[in-house]
Amino acid sequence: MLNPFDLKAALAAKHAQHVVLIHFPIALFISGAAFDFAAHWTKKQSLAAAAYFNFLAAAAASLPTMITGLLAWQWQLEGQRLKGTLLLHLIFGVASGTLTCVVWLIHWSARRAQNEKLRLFCLSMEVLTAVLLAMTGHLGGFLSGVNGPG
Amino acid sequence: MRRSVSVAMFIAVAVLGIAALGAKNSVVAAQQKPQSAEVKIDNFSFGPAALTVSVGSTVTWTNRDDIPHTVVSSDDPKAFKSKVLDTDEKFSFTFTKAGTYAYFCSIHPKMTGKVIVQ
Numbered sequence: 001m002l003n004p005f006d007l008k009a010a011l012a013a014k015h016a017q018h019v020v021l022i023h024f025p026i027a028l029f030i031s032g033a034a035f036d037f038a039a040h041w042t043k044k045q046s047l048a049a050a051a052y053f054n055f056l057a058a059a060a061a062s063l064p065t066m067i068t069g070l071l072a073w074q075w076q077l078e079g080q081r082l083k084g085t086l087l088l089h090l091i092f093g094v095a096s097g098t099l100t101c102v103v104w105l106i107h108w109s110a111r112r113a114q115n116e117k118l119r120l121f122c123l124s125m126e127v128l129t130a131v132l133l134a135m136t137g138h139l140g141g142f143l144s145g146v147n148g149p150g
Numbered sequence: 151m152r153r154s155v156s157v158a159m160f161i162a163v164a165v166l167g168i169a170a171l172g173a174k175n176s177v178v179a180a181q182q183k184p185q186s187a188e189v190k191i192d193n194f195s196f197g198p199a200a201l202t203v204s205v206g207s208t209v210t211w212t213n214r215d216d217i218p219h220t221v222v223s224s225d226d227p228k229a230f231k232s233k234v235l236d237t238d239e240k241f242s243f244t245f246t247k248a249g250t251y252a253y254f255c256s257i258h259p260k261m262t263g264k265v266i267v268q
Contacts, residue, residue, distance in 0.1 A: 077256060083234070085218060143217060143218070
């Protein structure tokens with residue numbers, strides 16, 4: 001029987017951290033996007049600030065998520081050439097992780113410059129990133145068995 | 151007359167003995183004959199999970215799942231390891247030494263199996 005509080009075993013499991021960490025950037029980004037759309041709708045600065053900090057936390061959380069995903073590839077699969085679902089998950093994961101950081105940067109710039117066009121561009125980027133995150137998460141769930149027959 | 155009966159009995163015993171020895175050897179040879187065995191990967195499990203084969207046998211794993219899987223031996227250094235197997239892809243390994251070989255899927259480490267080589 002596995003001990004859920006065995007920190008050493010959890011950290012030593014080379015593949016395990018990625019599937020744990022991935023939930024944080026997804027949840028934070030979706031929350032941030034929801035706050036940002038609400039801020040745009042209601043014109044409330046407090047909601048825009050909440051969106052900013054959610055995007056900041058999502059960007060920060062996406063870095064260890066991407067690193068652990070790449071390390072799982074190197075450690076568990078010994079860096080072998082990927083194809084099919086694994087390759088798609090890698091491409092979408094890197095793209096959505098990068099876009100999460102880019103959205104935070106655009107949001108930060110738009111708030112500083114009070115640029116309405118940049119804010120609208122940011123909202124469209126948020127939609128694109130959310131779609132990519134959903135596809136990456138779906139593929140990851142499929143690979144781990146959460147979305148599949150297992 | 152008695153002598154010929156004795157000779158006949160001796161020949162009969164000798165023939166039976168040789169036949170019995172030959173039969174025994176053929177059974178042993180049949181038991182140790184290398185064979186081919188197959189393990190199917192389906193629904194996140196190896197089937198059969200435990201397989202017994204003789205030395206020199208080749209085991210082929212076939213991925214019947216919709217998900218990619220691998221076949222990696224648990225020992226260190228690893229006796230065998232496959233590349234990532236997509237649906238319907240196969241991996242074969244010939245076991246040349248007796249022993250118990252535990253293995254797992256490195257993408258889904260809860261998927262385990264073993265091959266017992268006798």
